[in-house]
Amino acid sequence: MTDPDLPADLAELERRLADRPRVGPSAGLGPRVLDAARVALRPRPAAASWGSWAALAAAVLVGINLSMSVAANADWRLTADVEPEQIDATTDQLRAAAPELSERELRRQALLYRAGAGLTPTVDLNPYREPDRWDVR
Amino acid sequence: MGRALVLIESLTAALLLVALVAAWAAHRPRGLARWGWPVLVVLVVAIPAALTVYGLWFLNRMGTVSLTSLTAAAGWTLAFLLGSFVVVSSAPRAGGDPESRPWSIRSLGVAFAAAAILTIITMSNLDVAVKGQLAAVRVEAGARAMALATPRSTGEPNAATIYRRAFAALAPPPEQLPAHLRDQATPWPKHYDRAAYDPANREQKQFLEGQQRGLTLLREAAAIPYCAFDRDWSGDTAPVDVPLPELAGLRHGAVLLAYDALARASRGDGDGAAANVAAIFGLARHIRYPLLIDLLAAVKIERIGAQALEDVLALAPPKDLTPLAADTGEPFREFLRRTFAMEEAWGLAAIVMIATGQARGSPELQEQTPMDAFGEALLDSPVYRVFFLEGDLAAYRRHLRTMRENAARPTPAALDGFDEHEKVIRATRGGGVLAGLLIPAAYKILYVALDGDATRGLVRLAVAATAYKAKHGKHPEKLSDLVPEFLPEVPPDPYDGRPLRLKRSDGGLVLYSVGRDRKDDSGRAMDEEKWEGDLVFRLK
Amino acid sequence: MDGPPGDPLLSGLAAGRDEAFATLYDRDGAALFRVAVALLGCRADAEDAVQEVFVGLAQARASLAAVENLRAYLFTALRHAAAKTAARRRADRRRPFPDALAAPEPRTPSDERLERALAALPANRREVIVLKIDGGLTFRDIAAVLGVSPNTAASRYRYALAELRDALGGTADD
Numbered sequence: 001m002t003d004p005d006l007p008a009d010l011a012e013l014e015r016r017l018a019d020r021p022r023v024g025p026s027a028g029l030g031p032r033v034l035d036a037a038r039v040a041l042r043p044r045p046a047a048a049s050w051g052s053w054a055a056l057a058a059a060v061l062v063g064i065n066l067s068m069s070v071a072a073n074a075d076w077r078l079t080a081d082v083e084p085e086q087i088d089a090t091t092d093q094l095r096a097a098a099p100e101l102s103e104r105e106l107r108r109q110a111l112l113y114r115a116g117a118g119l120t121p122t123v124d125l126n127p128y129r130e131p132d133r134w135d136v137r
Numbered sequence: 138m139g140r141a142l143v144l145i146e147s148l149t150a151a152l153l154l155v156a157l158v159a160a161w162a163a164h165r166p167r168g169l170a171r172w173g174w175p176v177l178v179v180l181v182v183a184i185p186a187a188l189t190v191y192g193l194w195f196l197n198r199m200g201t202v203s204l205t206s207l208t209a210a211a212g213w214t215l216a217f218l219l220g221s222f223v224v225v226s227s228a229p230r231a232g233g234d235p236e237s238r239p240w241s242i243r244s245l246g247v248a249f250a251a252a253a254i255l256t257i258i259t260m261s262n263l264d265v266a267v268k269g270q271l272a273a274v275r276v277e278a279g280a281r282a283m284a285l286a287t288p289r290s291t292g293e294p295n296a297a298t299i300y301r302r303a304f305a306a307l308a309p310p311p312e313q314l315p316a317h318l319r320d321q322a323t324p325w326p327k328h329y330d331r332a333a334y335d336p337a338n339r340e341q342k343q344f345l346e347g348q349q350r351g352l353t354l355l356r357e358a359a360a361i362p363y364c365a366f367d368r369d370w371s372g373d374t375a376p377v378d379v380p381l382p383e384l385a386g387l388r389h390g391a392v393l394l395a396y397d398a399l400a401r402a403s404r405g406d407g408d409g410a411a412a413n414v415a416a417i418f419g420l421a422r423h424i425r426y427p428l429l430i431d432l433l434a435a436v437k438i439e440r441i442g443a444q445a446l447e448d449v450l451a452l453a454p455p456k457d458l459t460p461l462a463a464d465t466g467e468p469f470r471e472f473l474r475r476t477f478a479m480e481e482a483w484g485l486a487a488i489v490m491i492a493t494g495q496a497r498g499s500p501e502l503q504e505q506t507p508m509d510a511f512g513e514a515l516l517d518s519p520v521y522r523v524f525f526l527e528g529d530l531a532a533y534r535r536h537l538r539t540m541r542e543n544a545a546r547p548t549p550a551a552l553d554g555f556d557e558h559e560k561v562i563r564a565t566r567g568g569g570v571l572a573g574l575l576i577p578a579a580y581k582i583l584y585v586a587l588d589g590d591a592t593r594g595l596v597r598l599a600v601a602a603t604a605y606k607a608k609h610g611k612h613p614e615k616l617s618d619l620v621p622e623f624l625p626e627v628p629p630d631p632y633d634g635r636p637l638r639l640k641r642s643d644g645g646l647v648l649y650s651v652g653r654d655r656k657d658d659s660g661r662a663m664d665e666e667k668w669e670g671d672l673v674f675r676l677k
Numbered sequence: 678m679d680g681p682p683g684d685p686l687l688s689g690l691a692a693g694r695d696e697a698f699a700t701l702y703d704r705d706g707a708a709l710f711r712v713a714v715a716l717l718g719c720r721a722d723a724e725d726a727v728q729e730v731f732v733g734l735a736q737a738r739a740s741l742a743a744v745e746n747l748r749a750y751l752f753t754a755l756r757h758a759a760a761k762t763a764a765r766r767r768a769d770r771r772r773p774f775p776d777a778l779a780a781p782e783p784r785t786p787s788d789e790r791l792e793r794a795l796a797a798l799p800a801n802r803r804e805v806i807v808l809k810i811d812g813g814l815t816f817r818d819i820a821a822v823l824g825v826s827p828n829t830a831a832s833r834y835r836y837a838l839a840e841l842r843d844a845l846g847g848t849a850d851d
Binding site: 006009010013014016017018020021022023024025026029030032033034036037038039040041 | 693695698699702703706707710711714715720724727728731732734735736738784787788791792795806810811835838839841842845
C-alpha cells in the first residue's frame, strides 16, 4: 500500500492519512443497496410483448414483399428458342455467301441472325433433310 | 428515382453492417480485434466500391458511361467511407466506461437484415420493370423487321422456283462438294477472272457445254421481275426468313454466266453474250433483302456483270443492246438505308436477347466479348440491367440513327459524316458494352454501296457509248454527247456528286468514277491494297 | 482478483445473481463508501452514490463480461455518481464543506487540521489521494479510473502529497 520511494516526510504524511479516523457505512446501507440492485435486476415489464407482436408483423410484411418480388422476377422461358443446328448452318452460310467479310464481322452478323431468328422465326417444314448435291453435311 | 432508392438502401445496409461488426467487436478484449474487425469489413466493402468507381471513371472518360453513373458510384463510396469512420470511431467500448451504453447487437442485426432485404426487394422490382420494357423493345424490333422485310405476293410468277431448278442443274461451287467430288467442280477459281479463260482449252469448253441447261434457266429466271425465296423448299434452312443459301447460289451462277458470256463473245456471239450479262444484272436486282450480306452479294454480282460486259464489248459488241438497257432498280444507297434500318431492328433484338440471358453459351457472343463467361453473366445481371442498360440501348439507337441519316445525305457530306461518326464510335467504344458489340462497321459498308452505284452508272454509260458508236461510227467526244438520245442524263458519280468522267486513251475510252480516295486520278485503275485510283470501265 | 474473463464474480454479476452482488458489496462496499465520503463530505450523499453505483452495475450487467478491471470500473462509476451528486448539491446551494455528521468520534485537532487541509485541496489532487488511501487502489487501478498511465498516477499522487504537506505548513506533525 505504501510507496517505498517516497521521501520520509511524505511517507509520514501518508501514514497519518491512513491512520486518520474515518466513517464507515451504516448497517442499513448494505441491504438498501442490494435491494435497489435487485429491483434493477428484475426483467422488463410486459410492455415488451407489444414490441414482439410489432416485430412479427413487420417480418411478415417484409416476407410477403420479398416473395412477391422474387415471384415477379421468375423467368419461365416460354418463348421459343433457336435450335443450335440452325445457328451452325447460318454461320457456314454466312461465310459462303460473303467470304470477304472479316471474322469479327461474320461473328457479329451471326449474333444478329441468332437474335433475328427469334423475332421472325420460320417453321422448318422439312426436318428430314435429304442430302442434296449442294449439302455437304 | 428507383436507382437512387437502391443506392440509399444499400448504403444504409452497409453502414449498419459496419456498426454491427463494431458492436460485436466491442465485446472482444482490447487490442487488434476491437478495431481490426470493423476495419476489415469496411475494406471488404470499400475496395470493390473504389474499384468500381475507378472503372466507371475510365469508361466515362471514353464516353461509354454517363457522368451520372460515375457520380452516383463515387458519392456512394465517399458516403460509405465517411459514415464508416463516424460509426467506428463512435462505437462505444464495453467494459471501459460504465457511463456509455454499448450498442445492442440484436437491434443492429435486425436493422441490417431489414435494410439488406429492402435493397434486394427494390432491386428486384426495378429489374422486373426493366425486363417488362425489354419485352416491349423486342416487340418493337419485331415490328420493324416485319415492316422492312420484302413483301410476299401470291399471284405473280416467282423467279425463285426457276432459280432452284437452275441451281440443281448447275455444277455446284467447289466448297460445297464433298472432297472426293471436288474435281467435278468448275475448272476456274470461284471469282470471275478473264485471264483464267482459255478458248482453246477443251476441258473448259466441255464444262461450259454441260452447264447450258442451268444457264438457260438462270437467264429465264433473271428476266422475271418478281423473286421471293421461300423457306419450305430449301434443304439448308437458315433460322430466319432470309435467302442465305440462295446468295451463294446466285453468286456462283453469276460467275458461270460471266465465263459463258466470255466464251460466246470469243466465238463472236455478241448478242448471246449480252443476254448473259443482262441476266447477271437481273440476278443482282433480285437480291433485295435488307441485310449487309445481301448488299455485299448484290454489289459483287453487279461488279461481275460489269467486268463481263467490259470483256464482251471488247471482243464482240452486240448488235442488240436492249437487254442491257433494262431498268436497274433501286440504287444501292437506298438499299444501304434499308440495311441500316434492319440492322437496328435485329440489333435491338440482340440486345434484348443478351440482356435477358438467352444468348448464354452461344459461341458468337463468347467470341465477341473478351470476358466470356464472366462477361455473359455480367450482362445478364440485374446490376447491369438496372444501371447501365438504359445508356447502352440509347447509345446504340443514337448511333444507328446517325448512320441512317448520314446514308441519306448527298455524297461528300455523307462520306464526311461517316468519317466523323466512325471516329466518335471508335473513341467511345460505341458508347456502351452492347452498343460496342453490335454497331456495324459502317464506313466499309458505305463504300460497298457507293461502289455498286458507281458501277451501275458506268455500265449505263458504257452501253450508251456503245450505242453511240454503233450509230455514229466513233466514240463520243464528251459524255454530254450521249444526252438526250442515248441517256436522259449523265449518271452522277456517287463519290462526289459530279457526273462520271470520260478520258480518251489508246483509241478507246476510259469511263471512270473517282473511287474511294475521292481523287480524280484520270482513270488510273484502282489499287485494291492502297485504295488509290479510280473505278474504271474501258471501252475499245 | 479483478476479473480476467471467466472470473466467477464477473460472470455472476453479468448473469444477475443476487449472491454475486452481495459478495461484491462485502468486498468493496466499505472502500467505496469511504471514498465517496471523502469526495462528497456528506454521509447521506455518499450512501446515495454507492447505491447508484450498484444500481448502474445491475442495469449494465450485459456488458460486464468484457470488463477487465472490475475495481477500476466500480470506482469510475463512483466518480461519475459523485460528480452528479455534487452538481445536484451545487444547484441546491448546500454547504460544500464537511458537516459534523461525517466526522467520527473521537477526532484530534491534528486530525481535524488534516481533514480540513485535505478538503481544501483541489478536487483532482484530493481524489488521487482518496482513491489510494481510502479506496486502497493500486496505481494501476487508479490509472484506469483516471484515464492516465500508471506513472502519471504515481507522480500525481506524489505531487498531491507534497501539496498537502505544504498546505499543512511544511512539517508532518503537529
